[in-house]
Amino acid sequence: MSEGLNIIVCIKQVPATTEVEIDPETGTLKREGIESVINPFDEYAIEESIRLKEKYGGIVKVVTMGPPMAEQALRDAIAMGCDQAILITDRVFAGADTWATSLTLARCIDKLKPYDIVLCGLKTTDGDTGQTGPELAEHLGIPHICYVNRILGIDNGVMRVTRALDDGVETLESNLPLLLTVTKEINHPRLATLKGRLLAKRAEIKKFTLKEIGGDPKEYGLSGSFTRVIKVFTPSPPVSGEVMEVDPEIAAQKIFEKLVEIKVI
């Protein structure tokens, strides 16, 4: 760590709206032509990676797996202050579930060694599983801490963090390299500067296709996925209920009669 930290931040490009359609053939989101943004939780991961660089020196590499249009999310991350950007893109990777996504990310990150810290957002606004971070750590064979709301510091290759639990705050420490998933409480993401946007416009975006990632194409994308999104639908609103503002005994009797009437009992 003498020459600073090697930080990797994983971001996902997500639809800017919840009005999304699912492709009935593949069970995956139709993303083409949909206005897309950096997954909101990942802006906190980007901000925290830049703050670590400012405090300990080093370099921030931002990585995303997605269609060619995801390049814009990487440029937005560079405009915020990331140094290098890697786009993992290939039709073979399309339709991936969290297992296949985290495996693809791990194969890429293995090629970016050495690294000290991998930062992820808590979850995405589309898949919303929160699974990719911990799965990625398992594929990389490194420890992970989720729901991190504060980084206390790094000393002799050991990082100390806190995270919020239902009944308090937990302080944890771990040797580096380490993967963290961060919450929205950890910081306030900075806005990209004009200088940052100009830099981002000219920045080189490294592309990793199957050729660079390696491995058997069957391990990735839809064919490498254990889960399929069969249907996405907005649940119908619950049928209207009836409020009984009467003595509990009377209410119990009324409910009993209702249940008999509708043949539940």
Ligand SMILES: Cc1cc2nc3c(=O)[nH]c(=O)nc-3n(C[C@H](O)[C@H](O)[C@H](O)COP(=O)(O)OP(=O)(O)OC[C@H]3O[C@@H](n4cnc5c(N)ncnc54)[C@H](O)[C@@H]3O)c2cc1C
């Ligand atoms: C509506 C819907 C439901 C889905 N349900 C499931 C499901 O139940 N199980 C399943 O396995 N898959 C599911 N998927 C597919 C899943 O969205 C993809 O596998 C996705 O790439 C990762 O999962 P996630 O969006 O839940 O991300 P999360 O696991 O919530 O993401 C956590 C963090 O991981 C990082 N990350 C996630 N995706 C990428 C990426 N592509 N590139 C770089 N970093 C990334 C980011 O830092 C992000 O903040 C679903 C997709 C949709 C659209």
